[in-house]
Amino acid sequence: MGTHGDLGNTLKWKPPFPDMTEVFKTHTKKAINDAVALVNAPRRTSRFDVISAWKALLAANGPKDILNNVRLLNARAEINEEVEKQTHTPPKFSKDGKIAVLRINSEMQVHGVIATRWAGYLNSKALEIIMVANSGYRPGYVNFSCRIARSARSRDPPVNIITSLKAAADLDTGDLVERMGESFARGHKEASGGIIPAAEFEELMTLMKIGEKPDLKPDDTTKKSKASPQKNNLMNYFAKK
Structure with a gap:
């Protein structure tokens, strides 16, 4: 079993x-x-x-x-009741769109269950990893679980959660990796997670650029500049007909 x-x-x-x-x-x-x-x-x-x-x-x-x-x-x-209560938290994405993070506050160990559920639901070309971070399970710490998005399971090369987490942490020029300790990026390449202090978790989120808007592509800028001017304005609204 x-x-x-x-x-x-x-x-x-x-x-x-x-x-x-x-x-x-x-x-x-x-x-x-x-x-x-x-x-x-x-x-x-x-x-x-x-x-x-x-x-x-x-x-x-x-x-x-x-x-x-x-x-x-x-x-x-x-x-099941707690999962249903917590699972509707909207995700925030990394700047490159590869990681989606859902933040919950629960005294129950439901972060892994919710990560698995969202991994089968979220879908995009860039998305690779779903992370659910629980700040309520252990005071002062964040327990988080990561799963590979269903849409990314057949990627070549395959997605490796542990490698991705460690790559993000290695962007730090200080001692973040040491401060997070041995409970960071545990598990295996398809289902990893960790338990790290809350302050260090926020540093990790910054390194991952969670919540940052992606850079506009040149095509997007061109489309905006060519957009037709708005015809409905105050002068037209009050003009005599």
């Missing part, structure tokens, strides 16, 4: 992974997916209730037992 939950239901179960043919004959992928979501739910709450998930796993003989666990069902409902 752990491997299936982390790598998704598109994973081909070939070595070094075990042969899951018989398992999927007994338990459907949907049941396993739903069980994974339920097991993950308690730790995402503000109580970080990992013990409930652990007890549910120990007591279960299969995914169906987990699907009927009341505590896990309540936790998932709680998380």
